[in-house]
Amino acid sequence: MKNYLAGGVNSPIPIPTHYPSDIIGGNSPYVINKNGDKYIDLWMGYGALLFGHSDPEIVETIQKNIKNGWLFSYQTYLEKELSNIIHNIIPSAERVRFATTGSDAVAYSIRVSKAYTGREKVLSIIGGYHGVHEGMIPSAGTSNSLCLDLIPFNNVRIVKEKLKNKDYACFLLEPILANSGCTPPQKNYLKEIRKICNETNTVLIFDEIVIGFRISINGAQGFYGVTPDLSLFSKAIAGGLPLSVVCGKKKIMENFIPNGDVFFAGTFNANPLSLSVSKTIINKLQNGSLYLKNEELGNDLRKYITEQINNLKLPACVQGISSMLTIAFGCYNFKRGIKLESCDNKAYCFFIEEMAKRRILLPPLPTETIFLSPVHERVLDDIKTAIKQSLETVKNEYYK
Ligand SMILES: Cc1ncc(COP(=O)(O)O)c(C=O)c1O
CATH class of the missing domain: 3.40.640.10 (Type I PLP-dependent aspartate aminotransferase-like (Major domain))
Structure with a gap:
């Protein structure tokens, strides 16, 4: 279908090559495109979707x-x-x-x-x-x-x-x-x-x-x-x-x-x-269970990514709190925040394209936050596998 959106998009961020541009719905951890393809969503409505897509309540x-x-x-x-x-x-x-x-x-x-x-x-x-x-x-x-x-x-x-x-x-x-x-x-x-x-x-x-x-x-x-x-x-x-x-x-x-x-x-x-x-x-x-689950998921994923980064000796780091985390390439710590100009954007873009090929979508800007929700628990192993494989590809092809 012809796209009359100015610049082809409705935001300042161009759509990465392997990202869908025809989302028609979302359910739990997934967004779904017109073909019915499901992608695990790690951006979660810029963080708005604490309980995932289409929460029944x-x-x-x-x-x-x-x-x-x-x-x-x-x-x-x-x-x-x-x-x-x-x-x-x-x-x-x-x-x-x-x-x-x-x-x-x-x-x-x-x-x-x-x-x-x-x-x-x-x-x-x-x-x-x-x-x-x-x-x-x-x-x-x-x-x-x-x-x-x-x-x-x-x-x-x-x-x-x-x-x-x-x-x-x-x-x-x-x-x-x-x-x-x-x-x-x-x-x-x-x-x-x-x-x-x-x-x-x-x-x-x-x-x-x-x-x-x-x-x-x-x-x-x-x-x-x-x-x-x-x-x-x-x-x-x-x-x-x-x-x-x-x-x-x-x-x-x-x-x-x-x-x-x-x-x-x-x-x-x-x-x-x-x-x-x-x-x-x-x-x-009110009962606080979301915060406990988010803390558990966030800690687990940050630990896993750090291990993979260390195993592969990648110039990268992960930082965050509770359900929020950011992966940055080209720097080892960012206690005053990361600046676009001080990290390796190209490496990040390479990484998220690899993740998207595996049907997992991260925020397309390296300064943005990944948001987890309890709905990610059942797909956490898929997320981890994709991260491991994508980081290996970053190491072998981007930093070769
Ligand atoms: C910390 C912060 N303040 C303000 C805004 C602006 O909010 P909105 O996009 O709803 O206008 C944002 C948007 O992402 C934000 O992250």
Whole structure:
């Protein structure tokens, strides 16, 4: 069929040669193309699909709720109910707002931080990703109006140095640098930056859009015991339906109109179908079994890949936490995150093509994270076999 998509795709990432471009469905660990070919999916909706594709309880929730209608303009009961639930599980959530995408949530959090502090500058992290809005990502056609300053992850001294003049509105970061090698914070890093933000009245924003609900029902903030001023959630919170959350301290959040003067609106915000799925997901997470299983699967796979890399003496490493991991070629450690320019992209691309030939799909960007789910348990041996064979081919053909 002729493809009228601009550039042939609907994203900035070209489709690797052996990847399908005609997905019609997904079930458990698989995505399925038009021919009926099944591929094991290790990208899992950019991490949104905590329970795999077409989880039966989520399907049931959608089927039940869609009958009641799906867009109302008026406040819904579910909005209030879910704000209550989030208030009870997320330490920073004194007040809550629902938006639609992660990028929206980031934009609102920066806007309200600027209004609250009366400052313009924004501090963030090299290798982080915070969405598509103006100034957040280098792109032709943007006006560069955001005063964004980027510093390396896991370096307290630089944060202190940057914030000492008290002229930054906020420090926006992923507490685990999921978009750059799935890099965890070093011991005390989050506690230290919390202290510095307190001392300099800088709004500390945790972007938990990827990691929120992946390592704990209380977010990374609950997991690490550090409460930011504002927090952002999306992806896993609504299992792949569009929903994002901005939550945080009452004194900052109450600056949104109508109590304050910061604009926050959107036709699809607080989408009732997404909220109903979110309620189901949070319920499913309450007993903690997903986190135990994810920890087990992640540790097992990281250990296995490390063994294969060592056996083959490959210049590569694997890093991550719980259900998340990143494989990087051309470097041996990346405690401040991986940069595209400092690892061997070509080796990664070679590797993922080998995996795709074996019907296993990894994120096509080397900085992106592999996301596991309990649904991968039954195909873990297939994943391991494919990794072993693909790494051997990388060794024999790429590094020959
Ligand atoms: C940490 C983080 N923040 C923000 C965003 C933007 O979210 P969205 O793509 O829903 O706009 C992303 C997207 O991947 C992300 O990973």
